[in-house]
Amino acid sequence: MKEEHRQDGPKKYGMVIDLDKCTGCGSCMVACMSENNAPFREDESDKLLSVAWLRLYKLTNGKPYPDTDVCYLPRPCMHCEGHNGHSPCVSVCPATATDYDSATGIVSQIYTRCFGCRYCMAACPYHARVFNWWDPVWPDGMEKYLNPDVSVRMRGIVEKCSFCYHRLQRAKDKAYAEGRREIREDEYQTACTQACPAGAITFGDLNNPKHAVYKLRKSPRAFRLLERLGTNPKVYYLSSREWVRRAGDNYLADEATGAGKHMAEHKG
């Protein structure tokens, strides 16, 4: 790479999802499937067999009416950094078919190298990884509508959310062509981020103070899923509701919620 095209410092792309804004409409899921050529079958009633990179969970506070409260939680791949890039799935893959890119913070999946042992699926506590139980079969004519930037996957391999990595490549190509070193925040956005009608998803470089996610992740409302396991995910969630933040991790009965403690520290 020519020196004038080298980018400054490593990126750490991540996402902040405001759960207080999410309406559970599912646009993010649809956009994700469409953007990434996710295969589907006629009967998708068994969600444990679906190839869904982004899954929407419905959480409730478990209280009866009128105190019932509902929260929708979109769950893409967390692109865990773990400790020094030691994410749960990357370290276990026997064929180096998944990789942690320290230049972008993105956990990639090499479809043509994966041989389908599914060890990464067992390692991921978020169930972010899915297996192709069938070969993809598209309805007649749909091949023409597939995204040419994303390869379709074959039966017998694992796949997962890539943070729309092809969009990063496209943005970098554009910047290169225009003689720029850096890509702008709005040049690389994931499909789910752009599709969310409520603007609940924000995407960007967590290391870059100019990016919105940089500030948002430091919000006292911010928390991550299963932080206590040491997965160090790069997807942050925002909620002002204590029960939602508590639902993001496991706590013993006598323990305070992590994000709650975080809020108390900020107030102090």
Added chain:
Amino acid sequence: MIDSALIPKGVKRCPTWQFALAVALASGVLLWGVYAMLLCWIKGLNQTNMNNAYGFALWIWADLAVIALGGGAFFTGLLRYVFGKDELKHLINYAVLIGFICYSSAQLILAIDVGQPLRAWFIFWHANVHSMLTEVAFCLSAYFGVLCIEYLPLILENRQIDKVPFWHNLSHNLHHIMAVFAATGAFLSFFHQGSLGGVSGVLFGRPFSFREGVLVWPWTFFLFTWSAAACGPCFTIAITKMTEAIAGKKLVKDNVIQLLAKIAGWMLATYIVAKIIDTIYWATVTAPSKGMNLMDFYSNNAFYGIWILVLEIGICGILPAAILITPAGRKNPKLLTTAAVLGAVGVCVNRWVMVLQTLAVPVLPFESWTLYLPSWQEVATTILPVAYGVILVLISYRYLPVFPQEPELNPIEQ
């Protein structure tokens, strides 16, 4: 008998038709498994009841279980050739045969289990040295090679093959250097048995199976090796007793069985103490540090109730260990066999929970338990290696001098 020229001298075998019938019955089961295997290969893993929550299921359990049960081969070899327990030479052939069956079965099951079998070699070509599975693949393959070399002299001892000078001399020379292979086998087994424990032990995203450890090895690494060395010989004893019952005669002298039983008993006793310490530390320190209580892992459904821990540690651990380390227990044939069977069941239960329960327990607080029942294709392909094992035992027992003490224990009246 039509095949009498192939039968070892000094032993009596059942009529050919009985042997053929037994092989035919086992072959029927084998063909059922082969049909299911072809379905999985041709149509894909949608033939199973696995799903995105259960990426590992019956097959991976079967893999871990047969490798643990086949541990009798490396441990008996280590005792016989390295530690000089000479009496065990009367049982080593069968231990090696059982190990050979177990390890070849494991490789077959793995070949069915992976989503893209034609790419299975990627594990060697694109090896990730940080993955426990990579280490398993390398050591398991290498050890299978050792088992082939250990099994070969027995095949060469067939009456007709032994008549050929080259094969006779090769067999003779192989016997002389077998200690080298036994030591190599023990070394390789230590690592792949341990790495199989590491497979679940390193999963820091799964609080049920995650364990701390030393350097890159979680405690499960050592526990798996230890349990295989303890329960593998139990399985060897159990299968020997079963073979004796089916053959209707004694094949190995009591002192040989009891020596192995005594060693297995002490291995099991020490293992179970280590396992109890590990369980207490995990339940009181490791799991709470992740926000989970012991009973979070054993509630919600009857299948994964606390009974499974009692079964593994108490009924299939402490009890058989107590029987086997006691002279009176070992000398009682029924108690001895019961303890051997319990020990073998115990290691299978341990492998089951470390694979299946690991995935059944929800980690995200808003997810629920997922239970799984294998499809008939999974069951058939898991029984397939059993049928193959039965056939190999039938053939080996009939035509090879598997049990050197058999002629002495069962003299044929002229």
